[in-house]
Amino acid sequence: MNLPAKRPGQKERRREREARILKAAEKVFAEAGFGGATMQLIADMAGLPKANLHYYFPTKEALYRQVVQNIFQIWLRAADVFDSADGPAEAIAAYIDAKMEISRHHPAGSKVWASEVMHGAPVIQDYLETTLTEWTEGRAQVIERWIEEGRMNRVDPRHLLYMLWATTQHYADFNHQIETLNGGKPLSDSQWDDAKASVKQIILAGIGISDAGKGG
Amino acid sequence: MNLPAKRPGQKERRREREARILKAAEKVFAEAGFGGATMQLIADMAGLPKANLHYYFPTKEALYRQVVQNIFQIWLRAADVFDSADGPAEAIAAYIDAKMEISRHHPAGSKVWASEVMHGAPVIQDYLETTLTEWTEGRAQVIERWIEEGRMNRVDPRHLLYMLWATTQHYADFNHQIETLNGGKPLSDSQWDDAKASVKQIILAGIGISDAGKGG
DNA sequence: CCCATTTCTGACCATATAGTCAAATTCACG
């Protein structure tokens, strides 16, 4: 059965199991939605008996909640890059790059997030009202300052942020459609570079930042 | 089986019932997803007994399929405005306006569409491969021509289209998030005007079209 | 009014699924 080559500790083992379940759950929730997902499917994908899931996560909703919260953390971490640059060009370019990377390597998470919000955010409404609202207001003020300083065109900061979210997340949430329009094949490395460059080109030009010949 | 010029009253009634069911179904599918939606809920919202739904639509999937196809038709009709203008500025502005209007007045449809695509388009995969692919390629060529003629910046037409879709549909699919960030209130008339103007401003500037006449 | 056709509906069934539980197994540690 289990090879005695490596003996993980109890806590280690527990964390590994939970991570395994969460990974499977994220995929199934993304593919089938909360209502369409079944604990049995998640269990199969995680390679565990269903009853075992209920040992780690008492209910389907608790499992789902954990998945959504994890995604929110990733989202927040990516948002940090917005602050690590000191000008609009670098900040927004870095933010686009970060979010496009998430869309590429974490599409299931983005889909679960989209689904949650589309259904009225029953689980993370409080996050929207607190953390997300604060982050958005803070960033809107930063953008407003850049505008005052004449470092970018006057645009509504909110709608600029919405456009950034919409565009970058589209590559995850609608990856199936994009793949179909790409002849049924996933975007290649260079196509992803094109995507990132295109998004940055249009948005940066759109807010009046002359992109002096940058690459991906 | 042959119905020689049946009574119009009866047909009318049938159409009214079907429309009523489809409207309720669209809302429930949008709010709960396919898996989370129940025929009972749809029936209640339509004000009809559940068994009556199955008289008009044999299965839940058939009902869902009809809802998705209707949305696709609306989508296609809006896409027409792309061709009724003769230059990139007018065409893209009109397209943005049309799609924003749909997002505003038909958010449930947009959500069902998004959900369908996110889950791998099990129902409308053939539409993606035929109609949508053809439309996209045609429009990409039109954009390419505009670029050749020097009427707009050189951008990847595909990614421009994706950005248009993503941004406009975001106002429908994520309307709950936007509402939350707007202090819990839906966007007012003037806020919708701002949204449309902002999207047009950034994208048109982003592709190198100096927007002389602003306003919504 | 009569009859054929269409429409409606309550009651019912088969199935799927979230969640439970107690017994079995494994683990940590002295």
Next chain:
DNA sequence: CGTGAATTTGACTATATGGTCAGAAATGGG
């Protein structure tokens, strides 16, 4: 080892849900 705690799991239950159906009710032409 021995022991108690943590974990695993097959079998089970309760319930929700999609779909069926037979018969009632309405509809409309002759």
